[in-house]
Amino acid sequence: MSKIYVIHENEEWTVHLRRRLEELGLPFEEWHLDEGTVDLSSEPPEGIFYSRMSASSHTRDHRFAAELTGQVLAWLEAHGRTVFNGSRALELEVSKVKQYLELEKHGVRTPKTIAAVGKAQILKAAEAFNSKPFITKHNRAGKGLGVQLFQSVEALRHYVDSSAFEEPVDGITLIQEYIQSPESYITRCEFVGGKFIYAVRVDTSEGFQLCPADACQIGDLFCPVGEQIEEKPKFQIVDGFYEPILEKYEKVLAANNITVAGIEFIRNSDGEIYTYDINTNTNYNSDAEARAGKYGMLELAYFLGKQLDKKTPVSVS
Structure with missing residues:
Protein backbone atom coordinates (compact mmCIF):
# COMPACT_ATOMS: atom_id res chain seq x y z
CA MET A 1 0.00 0.00 0.00
CA VAL A 94 22.12 23.96 4.81
CA SER A 95 23.55 27.04 3.05
CA LYS A 96 22.46 30.60 3.63
CA VAL A 97 24.92 31.67 0.93
CA LYS A 98 22.92 29.70 -1.63
CA GLN A 99 19.67 31.03 -0.19
CA TYR A 100 20.77 34.63 -0.66
CA LEU A 101 22.02 34.03 -4.18
CA GLU A 102 18.71 32.44 -5.13
CA LEU A 103 16.66 35.21 -3.53
CA GLU A 104 18.65 37.92 -5.28
CA LYS A 105 18.27 36.09 -8.57
CA HIS A 106 14.51 36.52 -8.26
CA GLY A 107 14.68 40.19 -7.30
CA VAL A 108 14.39 39.72 -3.53
CA ARG A 109 16.63 42.09 -1.57
CA THR A 110 18.91 40.51 1.05
CA PRO A 111 21.27 42.21 3.53
CA LYS A 112 24.85 42.80 2.44
CA THR A 113 26.66 39.59 3.38
CA ILE A 114 30.26 38.34 3.23
CA ALA A 115 31.12 34.67 3.75
CA ALA A 116 34.45 33.97 5.46
CA VAL A 117 36.49 30.97 6.56
CA GLY A 118 39.16 31.55 9.20
CA LYS A 119 39.28 34.06 12.05
CA ALA A 120 41.58 36.48 10.22
CA GLN A 121 39.23 36.49 7.23
CA ILE A 122 36.20 37.06 9.45
CA LEU A 123 37.85 40.18 10.88
CA LYS A 124 38.91 41.36 7.45
CA ALA A 125 35.37 40.93 6.12
CA ALA A 126 33.95 42.98 9.01
CA GLU A 127 36.09 45.95 7.98
CA ALA A 128 33.96 46.28 4.83
CA PHE A 129 31.01 47.51 6.91
CA ASN A 130 32.71 50.86 7.61
CA SER A 131 32.17 50.96 11.38
CA LYS A 132 28.45 50.32 11.05
CA PRO A 133 26.81 47.63 13.24
CA PHE A 134 26.88 44.13 11.79
CA ILE A 135 25.97 40.61 12.81
CA THR A 136 27.66 37.24 12.45
CA LYS A 137 25.81 34.01 11.78
CA HIS A 138 26.55 30.49 10.68
CA ASN A 139 26.13 29.58 7.02
CA ARG A 140 24.61 26.26 8.07
CA ALA A 141 22.52 27.23 11.01
CA GLY A 142 18.92 26.88 12.08
CA LYS A 143 17.58 28.17 15.43
CA GLY A 144 19.63 31.34 15.07
CA LEU A 145 22.94 29.56 15.57
CA GLY A 146 25.95 31.85 15.87
CA VAL A 147 23.95 35.06 15.57
CA GLN A 148 25.76 37.88 17.38
CA LEU A 149 25.47 41.66 17.05
CA PHE A 150 28.64 43.77 16.97
CA GLN A 151 29.16 47.51 16.96
CA SER A 152 32.84 47.39 15.91
CA VAL A 153 35.57 45.20 14.47
CA GLU A 154 37.38 45.38 17.80
CA ALA A 155 34.37 43.89 19.59
CA LEU A 156 34.32 41.12 17.00
CA ARG A 157 38.05 40.53 17.56
CA HIS A 158 37.47 39.95 21.28
CA TYR A 159 34.73 37.46 20.41
CA VAL A 160 36.60 35.40 17.81
CA ASP A 161 39.66 35.20 20.07
CA SER A 162 37.60 34.02 23.05
CA SER A 163 36.35 30.60 24.11
CA ALA A 164 32.81 31.82 23.38
CA PHE A 165 33.42 31.79 19.62
CA GLU A 166 31.22 29.19 17.90
CA GLU A 167 32.92 27.48 14.97
CA PRO A 168 30.30 26.79 12.26
CA VAL A 169 29.86 23.13 11.40
CA ASP A 170 30.79 23.84 7.76
CA GLY A 171 33.49 26.35 8.73
CA ILE A 172 31.72 29.28 7.03
CA THR A 173 30.85 32.37 9.07
CA LEU A 174 28.68 35.07 7.55
CA ILE A 175 29.24 38.73 8.34
CA GLN A 176 26.09 40.64 7.54
CA GLU A 177 24.85 44.21 7.75
CA TYR A 178 22.57 44.80 10.70
CA ILE A 179 19.11 45.87 9.58
CA GLN A 180 17.59 47.77 12.48
CA SER A 181 13.83 47.82 12.54
CA PRO A 182 12.04 50.74 14.20
CA GLU A 183 10.01 48.05 15.98
CA SER A 184 11.54 44.95 17.54
CA TYR A 185 10.04 42.26 15.37
CA ILE A 186 10.59 40.23 12.23
CA THR A 187 7.98 38.64 9.96
CA ARG A 188 7.93 34.99 9.01
CA CYS A 189 5.82 33.97 5.99
CA GLU A 190 4.64 30.36 5.93
CA PHE A 191 4.04 28.37 2.74
CA VAL A 192 2.48 24.95 2.19
CA GLY A 193 2.19 23.44 -1.27
CA GLY A 194 4.30 26.37 -2.45
CA LYS A 195 1.47 28.78 -1.56
CA PHE A 196 1.29 31.37 1.21
CA ILE A 197 -0.88 30.38 4.20
CA TYR A 198 -0.12 33.02 6.85
CA ALA A 199 2.45 35.41 8.28
CA VAL A 200 3.58 35.46 11.90
CA ARG A 201 5.13 38.45 13.64
CA VAL A 202 7.98 37.45 15.95
CA ASP A 203 9.07 39.69 18.82
CA THR A 204 12.87 40.02 18.75
CA SER A 205 13.27 42.19 21.83
CA GLU A 206 14.81 39.27 23.76
CA GLY A 207 17.34 38.34 21.09
CA PHE A 208 17.82 36.72 17.70
CA GLN A 209 17.48 33.01 18.45
CA LEU A 210 13.77 32.66 17.85
CA CYS A 211 12.50 29.26 16.76
CA PRO A 212 8.69 28.95 16.75
CA ALA A 213 8.68 25.23 17.54
CA ASP A 214 6.88 24.34 20.76
CA ALA A 215 9.78 22.09 21.74
CA CYS A 216 12.04 25.13 21.81
CA GLN A 217 9.82 26.66 24.47
CA ILE A 218 10.40 23.85 26.94
CA GLY A 219 14.13 23.52 27.28
CA ASP A 220 16.15 24.07 24.12
CA LEU A 221 19.03 26.21 25.38
CA PHE A 222 19.82 27.37 21.86
CA CYS A 223 16.32 28.73 21.40
CA PRO A 224 15.32 30.62 24.57
CA VAL A 225 11.81 31.71 23.72
CA GLY A 226 10.59 30.84 27.20
CA GLU A 227 7.04 30.69 28.51
CA GLN A 228 4.75 33.56 27.67
CA ILE A 229 3.94 35.45 30.84
CA GLU A 230 3.85 38.96 29.40
CA GLU A 231 0.68 40.46 27.97
CA LYS A 232 2.10 40.64 24.45
CA PRO A 233 2.85 37.17 23.04
CA LYS A 234 6.13 36.58 21.25
CA PHE A 235 4.45 34.98 18.22
CA GLN A 236 1.38 36.58 16.62
CA ILE A 237 -0.25 35.55 13.34
CA VAL A 238 -1.03 38.68 11.32
CA ASP A 239 -4.64 38.89 10.20
CA GLY A 240 -5.12 39.66 6.50
CA PHE A 241 -1.39 39.95 5.79
CA TYR A 242 -0.38 40.80 2.22
CA GLU A 243 2.78 42.18 0.65
CA PRO A 244 3.72 42.12 -3.06
CA ILE A 245 6.92 40.29 -2.11
CA LEU A 246 4.85 37.17 -1.44
CA GLU A 247 4.57 36.65 -5.19
CA LYS A 248 8.37 36.71 -5.51
CA TYR A 249 8.69 34.28 -2.62
CA GLU A 250 6.37 31.83 -4.33
CA LYS A 251 8.43 32.08 -7.52
CA VAL A 252 11.62 31.36 -5.55
CA LEU A 253 10.02 28.28 -4.01
CA ALA A 254 8.67 27.02 -7.34
CA ALA A 255 12.03 27.49 -9.08
CA ASN A 256 13.74 25.37 -6.41
CA ASN A 257 11.10 22.66 -5.96
CA ILE A 258 10.42 23.76 -2.38
CA THR A 259 6.93 22.84 -1.23
CA VAL A 260 6.99 23.77 2.46
CA ALA A 261 8.94 26.72 3.87
CA GLY A 262 9.04 29.64 6.25
CA ILE A 263 10.68 32.78 4.81
CA GLU A 264 11.73 35.55 7.19
CA PHE A 265 12.13 39.26 6.55
CA ILE A 266 12.73 42.49 8.45
CA ARG A 267 11.90 46.12 7.61
CA ASN A 268 14.36 48.97 8.05
CA SER A 269 13.44 52.46 9.26
CA ASP A 270 12.31 53.39 5.72
CA GLY A 271 9.94 50.42 5.58
CA GLU A 272 12.12 48.54 3.05
CA ILE A 273 12.01 44.74 3.26
CA TYR A 274 15.19 42.69 3.63
CA THR A 275 14.83 38.91 3.41
CA TYR A 276 17.40 36.86 5.31
CA ASP A 277 16.23 33.26 5.74
CA ILE A 278 14.51 30.42 3.92
CA ASN A 279 13.67 27.65 6.38
CA THR A 280 12.62 24.47 4.58
CA ASN A 281 12.20 22.64 7.89
CA THR A 282 9.62 25.11 9.10
CA ASN A 283 7.89 24.81 12.47
CA TYR A 284 4.77 26.46 13.83
CA ASN A 285 3.86 27.92 17.20
CA SER A 286 0.73 26.23 18.59
CA ASP A 287 -0.30 29.11 20.87
CA ALA A 288 -0.23 31.62 18.01
CA GLU A 289 -2.12 29.23 15.75
CA ALA A 290 -4.79 28.55 18.39
CA ARG A 291 -5.39 32.28 18.83
CA ALA A 292 -5.72 32.79 15.05
CA GLY A 293 -7.52 29.54 14.21
CA LYS A 294 -4.95 28.68 11.54
CA TYR A 295 -2.92 25.48 11.65
CA GLY A 296 0.18 24.92 9.52
CA MET A 297 0.60 21.22 10.23
CA LEU A 298 -3.06 20.56 9.45
CA GLU A 299 -2.65 22.36 6.12
CA LEU A 300 0.44 20.26 5.46
CA ALA A 301 -1.33 17.01 6.36
CA TYR A 302 -4.22 17.90 4.01
CA PHE A 303 -1.71 18.69 1.26
CA LEU A 304 0.16 15.40 1.70
CA GLY A 305 -3.12 13.49 1.76
CA LYS A 306 -4.21 15.01 -1.54
CA GLN A 307 -0.85 14.21 -3.12
CA LEU A 308 -1.07 10.61 -1.89
CA ASP A 309 -4.53 10.28 -3.46
CA LYS A 310 -3.06 11.30 -6.81
CA LYS A 311 -0.48 8.50 -6.56
CA THR A 312 -2.87 5.81 -5.33
CA PRO A 313 -4.47 3.78 -8.15
CA VAL A 314 -8.25 3.42 -8.02
CA SER A 315 -9.40 -0.21 -8.10
CA VAL A 316 -12.23 -1.06 -10.49
CA SER A 317 -14.41 -4.02 -9.56
Whole structure:
Protein backbone atom coordinates (compact mmCIF):
# COMPACT_ATOMS: atom_id res chain seq x y z
CA MET A 1 0.00 0.00 0.00
CA SER A 2 1.26 3.46 -0.85
CA LYS A 3 1.82 5.75 2.09
CA ILE A 4 3.36 9.04 3.15
CA TYR A 5 6.98 8.81 4.24
CA VAL A 6 8.18 11.57 6.56
CA ILE A 7 11.97 12.01 6.62
CA HIS A 8 13.38 13.77 9.69
CA GLU A 9 15.83 13.59 12.61
CA ASN A 10 13.92 15.25 15.45
CA GLU A 11 10.96 13.61 17.16
CA GLU A 12 10.00 16.79 19.04
CA TRP A 13 9.61 18.76 15.83
CA THR A 14 7.60 16.03 14.10
CA VAL A 15 5.03 15.15 16.76
CA HIS A 16 2.46 17.75 15.58
CA LEU A 17 2.56 16.53 11.97
CA ARG A 18 2.23 12.95 13.20
CA ARG A 19 -0.90 13.87 15.15
CA ARG A 20 -2.46 15.61 12.16
CA LEU A 21 -1.76 12.67 9.84
CA GLU A 22 -3.35 10.36 12.40
CA GLU A 23 -6.29 12.74 12.79
CA LEU A 24 -6.95 12.54 9.04
CA GLY A 25 -6.49 8.76 9.00
CA LEU A 26 -3.63 8.93 6.51
CA PRO A 27 -1.18 6.03 6.17
CA PHE A 28 2.35 7.16 6.95
CA GLU A 29 5.76 6.00 8.08
CA GLU A 30 8.60 7.97 9.61
CA TRP A 31 12.22 7.63 8.52
CA HIS A 32 14.41 8.96 11.32
CA LEU A 33 17.71 9.49 9.52
CA ASP A 34 20.17 10.30 12.28
CA GLU A 35 21.94 7.17 10.98
CA GLY A 36 21.20 4.34 8.57
CA THR A 37 22.06 2.70 5.26
CA VAL A 38 21.10 3.15 1.61
CA ASP A 39 21.06 -0.01 -0.51
CA LEU A 40 21.67 1.34 -4.00
CA SER A 41 20.70 -2.00 -5.57
CA SER A 42 17.19 -1.81 -4.12
CA GLU A 43 14.16 0.21 -5.15
CA PRO A 44 12.39 2.59 -2.76
CA PRO A 45 8.86 1.73 -1.62
CA GLU A 46 5.88 3.20 -3.42
CA GLY A 47 4.36 6.34 -1.99
CA ILE A 48 5.19 9.99 -1.52
CA PHE A 49 8.10 11.36 0.49
CA TYR A 50 8.38 14.55 2.51
CA SER A 51 11.70 15.69 3.97
CA ARG A 52 11.90 17.71 7.19
CA MET A 53 15.66 17.46 7.53
CA SER A 54 17.09 20.38 9.50
CA ALA A 55 20.25 22.44 9.10
CA SER A 56 20.63 22.34 12.91
CA SER A 57 20.62 18.53 13.15
CA HIS A 58 24.27 18.54 14.27
CA THR A 59 23.27 20.36 17.48
CA ARG A 60 21.31 17.25 18.50
CA ASP A 61 24.30 14.92 18.03
CA HIS A 62 23.04 13.96 14.58
CA ARG A 63 26.17 15.22 12.88
CA PHE A 64 25.70 13.46 9.54
CA ALA A 65 21.90 13.32 9.36
CA ALA A 66 21.74 15.96 6.62
CA GLU A 67 24.47 14.24 4.62
CA LEU A 68 22.70 10.87 4.88
CA THR A 69 19.41 12.47 3.92
CA GLY A 70 21.03 13.99 0.85
CA GLN A 71 21.97 10.50 -0.37
CA VAL A 72 18.53 9.09 0.44
CA LEU A 73 16.82 11.91 -1.47
CA ALA A 74 19.10 11.35 -4.46
CA TRP A 75 18.19 7.64 -4.38
CA LEU A 76 14.46 8.41 -4.23
CA GLU A 77 14.67 10.95 -7.04
CA ALA A 78 16.75 8.62 -9.22
CA HIS A 79 13.88 6.11 -9.01
CA GLY A 80 11.29 8.72 -9.93
CA ARG A 81 9.59 8.86 -6.56
CA THR A 82 7.53 11.92 -5.65
CA VAL A 83 9.61 13.89 -3.14
CA PHE A 84 8.53 17.12 -1.47
CA ASN A 85 11.38 19.33 -0.24
CA GLY A 86 13.89 17.13 -2.00
CA SER A 87 17.56 17.53 -2.86
CA ARG A 88 17.42 21.19 -3.90
CA ALA A 89 15.47 22.17 -0.80
CA LEU A 90 18.05 20.46 1.41
CA GLU A 91 20.86 22.17 -0.51
CA LEU A 92 19.38 25.55 0.38
CA GLU A 93 18.46 24.51 3.92
CA VAL A 94 22.12 23.96 4.81
CA SER A 95 23.55 27.04 3.05
CA LYS A 96 22.46 30.60 3.63
CA VAL A 97 24.92 31.67 0.93
CA LYS A 98 22.92 29.70 -1.63
CA GLN A 99 19.67 31.03 -0.19
CA TYR A 100 20.77 34.63 -0.66
CA LEU A 101 22.02 34.03 -4.18
CA GLU A 102 18.71 32.44 -5.13
CA LEU A 103 16.66 35.21 -3.53
CA GLU A 104 18.65 37.92 -5.28
CA LYS A 105 18.27 36.09 -8.57
CA HIS A 106 14.51 36.52 -8.26
CA GLY A 107 14.68 40.19 -7.30
CA VAL A 108 14.39 39.72 -3.53
CA ARG A 109 16.63 42.09 -1.57
CA THR A 110 18.91 40.51 1.05
CA PRO A 111 21.27 42.21 3.53
CA LYS A 112 24.85 42.80 2.44
CA THR A 113 26.66 39.59 3.38
CA ILE A 114 30.26 38.34 3.23
CA ALA A 115 31.12 34.67 3.75
CA ALA A 116 34.45 33.97 5.46
CA VAL A 117 36.49 30.97 6.56
CA GLY A 118 39.16 31.55 9.20
CA LYS A 119 39.28 34.06 12.05
CA ALA A 120 41.58 36.48 10.22
CA GLN A 121 39.23 36.49 7.23
CA ILE A 122 36.20 37.06 9.45
CA LEU A 123 37.85 40.18 10.88
CA LYS A 124 38.91 41.36 7.45
CA ALA A 125 35.37 40.93 6.12
CA ALA A 126 33.95 42.98 9.01
CA GLU A 127 36.09 45.95 7.98
CA ALA A 128 33.96 46.28 4.83
CA PHE A 129 31.01 47.51 6.91
CA ASN A 130 32.71 50.86 7.61
CA SER A 131 32.17 50.96 11.38
CA LYS A 132 28.45 50.32 11.05
CA PRO A 133 26.81 47.63 13.24
CA PHE A 134 26.88 44.13 11.79
CA ILE A 135 25.97 40.61 12.81
CA THR A 136 27.66 37.24 12.45
CA LYS A 137 25.81 34.01 11.78
CA HIS A 138 26.55 30.49 10.68
CA ASN A 139 26.13 29.58 7.02
CA ARG A 140 24.61 26.26 8.07
CA ALA A 141 22.52 27.23 11.01
CA GLY A 142 18.92 26.88 12.08
CA LYS A 143 17.58 28.17 15.43
CA GLY A 144 19.63 31.34 15.07
CA LEU A 145 22.94 29.56 15.57
CA GLY A 146 25.95 31.85 15.87
CA VAL A 147 23.95 35.06 15.57
CA GLN A 148 25.76 37.88 17.38
CA LEU A 149 25.47 41.66 17.05
CA PHE A 150 28.64 43.77 16.97
CA GLN A 151 29.16 47.51 16.96
CA SER A 152 32.84 47.39 15.91
CA VAL A 153 35.57 45.20 14.47
CA GLU A 154 37.38 45.38 17.80
CA ALA A 155 34.37 43.89 19.59
CA LEU A 156 34.32 41.12 17.00
CA ARG A 157 38.05 40.53 17.56
CA HIS A 158 37.47 39.95 21.28
CA TYR A 159 34.73 37.46 20.41
CA VAL A 160 36.60 35.40 17.81
CA ASP A 161 39.66 35.20 20.07
CA SER A 162 37.60 34.02 23.05
CA SER A 163 36.35 30.60 24.11
CA ALA A 164 32.81 31.82 23.38
CA PHE A 165 33.42 31.79 19.62
CA GLU A 166 31.22 29.19 17.90
CA GLU A 167 32.92 27.48 14.97
CA PRO A 168 30.30 26.79 12.26
CA VAL A 169 29.86 23.13 11.40
CA ASP A 170 30.79 23.84 7.76
CA GLY A 171 33.49 26.35 8.73
CA ILE A 172 31.72 29.28 7.03
CA THR A 173 30.85 32.37 9.07
CA LEU A 174 28.68 35.07 7.55
CA ILE A 175 29.24 38.73 8.34
CA GLN A 176 26.09 40.64 7.54
CA GLU A 177 24.85 44.21 7.75
CA TYR A 178 22.57 44.80 10.70
CA ILE A 179 19.11 45.87 9.58
CA GLN A 180 17.59 47.77 12.48
CA SER A 181 13.83 47.82 12.54
CA PRO A 182 12.04 50.74 14.20
CA GLU A 183 10.01 48.05 15.98
CA SER A 184 11.54 44.95 17.54
CA TYR A 185 10.04 42.26 15.37
CA ILE A 186 10.59 40.23 12.23
CA THR A 187 7.98 38.64 9.96
CA ARG A 188 7.93 34.99 9.01
CA CYS A 189 5.82 33.97 5.99
CA GLU A 190 4.64 30.36 5.93
CA PHE A 191 4.04 28.37 2.74
CA VAL A 192 2.48 24.95 2.19
CA GLY A 193 2.19 23.44 -1.27
CA GLY A 194 4.30 26.37 -2.45
CA LYS A 195 1.47 28.78 -1.56
CA PHE A 196 1.29 31.37 1.21
CA ILE A 197 -0.88 30.38 4.20
CA TYR A 198 -0.12 33.02 6.85
CA ALA A 199 2.45 35.41 8.28
CA VAL A 200 3.58 35.46 11.90
CA ARG A 201 5.13 38.45 13.64
CA VAL A 202 7.98 37.45 15.95
CA ASP A 203 9.07 39.69 18.82
CA THR A 204 12.87 40.02 18.75
CA SER A 205 13.27 42.19 21.83
CA GLU A 206 14.81 39.27 23.76
CA GLY A 207 17.34 38.34 21.09
CA PHE A 208 17.82 36.72 17.70
CA GLN A 209 17.48 33.01 18.45
CA LEU A 210 13.77 32.66 17.85
CA CYS A 211 12.50 29.26 16.76
CA PRO A 212 8.69 28.95 16.75
CA ALA A 213 8.68 25.23 17.54
CA ASP A 214 6.88 24.34 20.76
CA ALA A 215 9.78 22.09 21.74
CA CYS A 216 12.04 25.13 21.81
CA GLN A 217 9.82 26.66 24.47
CA ILE A 218 10.40 23.85 26.94
CA GLY A 219 14.13 23.52 27.28
CA ASP A 220 16.15 24.07 24.12
CA LEU A 221 19.03 26.21 25.38
CA PHE A 222 19.82 27.37 21.86
CA CYS A 223 16.32 28.73 21.40
CA PRO A 224 15.32 30.62 24.57
CA VAL A 225 11.81 31.71 23.72
CA GLY A 226 10.59 30.84 27.20
CA GLU A 227 7.04 30.69 28.51
CA GLN A 228 4.75 33.56 27.67
CA ILE A 229 3.94 35.45 30.84
CA GLU A 230 3.85 38.96 29.40
CA GLU A 231 0.68 40.46 27.97
CA LYS A 232 2.10 40.64 24.45
CA PRO A 233 2.85 37.17 23.04
CA LYS A 234 6.13 36.58 21.25
CA PHE A 235 4.45 34.98 18.22
CA GLN A 236 1.38 36.58 16.62
CA ILE A 237 -0.25 35.55 13.34
CA VAL A 238 -1.03 38.68 11.32
CA ASP A 239 -4.64 38.89 10.20
CA GLY A 240 -5.12 39.66 6.50
CA PHE A 241 -1.39 39.95 5.79
CA TYR A 242 -0.38 40.80 2.22
CA GLU A 243 2.78 42.18 0.65
CA PRO A 244 3.72 42.12 -3.06
CA ILE A 245 6.92 40.29 -2.11
CA LEU A 246 4.85 37.17 -1.44
CA GLU A 247 4.57 36.65 -5.19
CA LYS A 248 8.37 36.71 -5.51
CA TYR A 249 8.69 34.28 -2.62
CA GLU A 250 6.37 31.83 -4.33
CA LYS A 251 8.43 32.08 -7.52
CA VAL A 252 11.62 31.36 -5.55
CA LEU A 253 10.02 28.28 -4.01
CA ALA A 254 8.67 27.02 -7.34
CA ALA A 255 12.03 27.49 -9.08
CA ASN A 256 13.74 25.37 -6.41
CA ASN A 257 11.10 22.66 -5.96
CA ILE A 258 10.42 23.76 -2.38
CA THR A 259 6.93 22.84 -1.23
CA VAL A 260 6.99 23.77 2.46
CA ALA A 261 8.94 26.72 3.87
CA GLY A 262 9.04 29.64 6.25
CA ILE A 263 10.68 32.78 4.81
CA GLU A 264 11.73 35.55 7.19
CA PHE A 265 12.13 39.26 6.55
CA ILE A 266 12.73 42.49 8.45
CA ARG A 267 11.90 46.12 7.61
CA ASN A 268 14.36 48.97 8.05
CA SER A 269 13.44 52.46 9.26
CA ASP A 270 12.31 53.39 5.72
CA GLY A 271 9.94 50.42 5.58
CA GLU A 272 12.12 48.54 3.05
CA ILE A 273 12.01 44.74 3.26
CA TYR A 274 15.19 42.69 3.63
CA THR A 275 14.83 38.91 3.41
CA TYR A 276 17.40 36.86 5.31
CA ASP A 277 16.23 33.26 5.74
CA ILE A 278 14.51 30.42 3.92
CA ASN A 279 13.67 27.65 6.38
CA THR A 280 12.62 24.47 4.58
CA ASN A 281 12.20 22.64 7.89
CA THR A 282 9.62 25.11 9.10
CA ASN A 283 7.89 24.81 12.47
CA TYR A 284 4.77 26.46 13.83
CA ASN A 285 3.86 27.92 17.20
CA SER A 286 0.73 26.23 18.59
CA ASP A 287 -0.30 29.11 20.87
CA ALA A 288 -0.23 31.62 18.01
CA GLU A 289 -2.12 29.23 15.75
CA ALA A 290 -4.79 28.55 18.39
CA ARG A 291 -5.39 32.28 18.83
CA ALA A 292 -5.72 32.79 15.05
CA GLY A 293 -7.52 29.54 14.21
CA LYS A 294 -4.95 28.68 11.54
CA TYR A 295 -2.92 25.48 11.65
CA GLY A 296 0.18 24.92 9.52
CA MET A 297 0.60 21.22 10.23
CA LEU A 298 -3.06 20.56 9.45
CA GLU A 299 -2.65 22.36 6.12
CA LEU A 300 0.44 20.26 5.46
CA ALA A 301 -1.33 17.01 6.36
CA TYR A 302 -4.22 17.90 4.01
CA PHE A 303 -1.71 18.69 1.26
CA LEU A 304 0.16 15.40 1.70
CA GLY A 305 -3.12 13.49 1.76
CA LYS A 306 -4.21 15.01 -1.54
CA GLN A 307 -0.85 14.21 -3.12
CA LEU A 308 -1.07 10.61 -1.89
CA ASP A 309 -4.53 10.28 -3.46
CA LYS A 310 -3.06 11.30 -6.81
CA LYS A 311 -0.48 8.50 -6.56
CA THR A 312 -2.87 5.81 -5.33
CA PRO A 313 -4.47 3.78 -8.15
CA VAL A 314 -8.25 3.42 -8.02
CA SER A 315 -9.40 -0.21 -8.10
CA VAL A 316 -12.23 -1.06 -10.49
CA SER A 317 -14.41 -4.02 -9.56
